[in-house]
Amino acid sequence: MKQVIAAIKGTRDFYPENMAIRAWLYETIKTISQRYGYQEYEGPFLEPIELYAAKSGEELVKEQSFVFPDRSGELITLRPELTPTLARMVAQRQKQLIFPLRWWSFGPFWRYEKPQKGRSREFFQWNIDLIGLNTPEADAELLSVIVSFFKLVGLSSAQVKIFINDRKLMEDQLNQLGIPPERRSAVFRLIDRKEKMEFKEWQAYAQEEGLNTSQINGIVNLLQNTELWQTSPNLIRIFQALENESASDYIEFDPNIIRGLDYYTSTVFEAKDIGGTVRRSILGGGRYDDLLAAVGGDPLPAVGFAMGDVVISLILQEYGCIPANIYAHPAKVLVTTFSNDTLSHSLKLAHHLREKGVNVITYPEPVNLNKQLKYADRVKIPYAIILGPDEIAIDRFALKSLSSGEQIQLAWDEIDTKLLPLLVGERDS
Structure with a gap:
């Protein structure tokens, strides 16, 4: 008997029963996106590597991207995310577009990561962004979109939570600890990895990054201060806006939320499963006000998030939220x-x-x-x-x-x- 050629590691076959879930997820995402007035768009699956080198972060570019030379020798990549593509598309037509823009997309992406539960090398992702408004209420709108999605699919605030922070708030705290601006990116990566490492291992990593004992202890105390948000006018206004939209039950401040991508400038957030067994982020996003300028456009404020299909599908199946009639x-x-x-x-x-x-x-x-x-x-x-x-x-x-x-x-x-x-x-x- 001939051996069947196996699929590439980290990819998935979508048999009709799997495709039914993906199609239902797309339609649900489309419903919520359009309910808030967002327009669907799409970008190319291949991009020059320089687009991501601009602001995405060294780890994404060097360790997680599928990069290869085309026949002319130019390095290109299978897109690992969409935000830089969005920034490029907006920059190309910045003089013709009508702002604020509300755009969304759902398509395939690739990252060279170790395949495991909740993570594959090829995945589909919901991207939704609001470009041209620099207010806490704009950030709250994206958070409200997430809450509306959770409610529509039947996930309660006892099952999922959105954890929110503000990078500018954290920058002020790092300044008070005597950590200079040029060290912020490294320290943010350090904070982002804290919950993924053993504490002693994390301490050693912090020392390798040049932090002294006082600064390390200061960061540890900072990450335990759950009332810190009350010193942030930005976060106060976001929580007030979410109260008006009956969404605040799903939102919680967490100073540990930093996000690993370098282009985030202020508000950052992640949604997580808090009641089940899936210990991975459902989605993540935040404000990125400098990215358009980094790809050649004029500066424009922007906020958005991305949600992959792998983790949310596992969670929806675990909680019995997928309708039987989709099959x-x-x-x-x-x-x-x-x-x-x-x-x-x-x-x-x-x-x-x-x-x-x-x-x-x-x-x-x-x-x-x-x-x-x-x-x-x-x-x-x-x-x-x-x-x-x-x-x-x-x-x-x-x-x-x-x-x-x-x-x-x-x-x-x-x-x-x-x-x-x-x-x-x-x-x-």
Whole structure:
């Protein structure tokens, strides 16, 4: 027996049952994005490596990106994220676009990471951004989008939380600890990794970054101060706005939230599962006011977030939030074939039903009728039409419900008045 060629490590095969979840997730994301007035867009899957070297961060560019030379020798990458692409697209048409922009997208991305639960090398991601407004209320709008999504899919504030911080607030605190501005990026990476490392290992890492004992202890105390947000006018206004939108139950301040990407300038946030077993971030985002200038445009304030499909799908499955009806077969009726002589009648009936908007399968060979009905039942097609020579002779056919076994006789001239209402009702249920 030949060995089946395996898929590339870290990628996924989307069989129909998996594709049903992805399609449902896309439609849910589309519903929420449009509810807030965001327009769908897309960028190329390949980008020059320089686009990410501008501001994304050394780890993403050097360790996590799929980078290869094209035939001209230019280094290109499979996109690991979309925000730099968005910044480039906006910069290219900055004089023509009408601001503020509200854009969203859902597409594939690639990162060369170790595949494990909640992480793959190829994934789909929801990106949503608000460009051209520099207010805490704009940041709150994106947080409200997240809360609306969680509510729509059935995730409660006891199951998921959005943890929020402000990089400018943290910069002020680092200044008070005597940490100079040129060390901020390194210290932010240090803070971002704290919860992923053993404390002694983290302490050693901090010392390697040039921090003294007093500064390390100061950072530890800082990361335990859950009331620090009350000194931030930005965060105070964000929480006030979220109160007005009945979203504050899902939001919590956490000084440990920094985000690993270098382009974030102020508000940062991550959503996490707090009630289940998935110990990975659901989504992350924040304010990035300097990125457009970094890719050649004029400075513009911006805020956004990204949510991958892998973690959220695991969480939704664990909490039983995925509707059972998304797995239904698209066809609502199977038109059987009795013989080669009756095949043309079956095809004509199927065509007529499709013209009326019904999803139909025909069995294109005259095998045993029980085999045809068994097939329809196994793939969960709810109805079958039996069309044999006896029925054709009197211009009738039988409609059989495969769930109840009930069967009724219908005339051809009753297709529109009696058959279609049954099938369309099934389609819409």
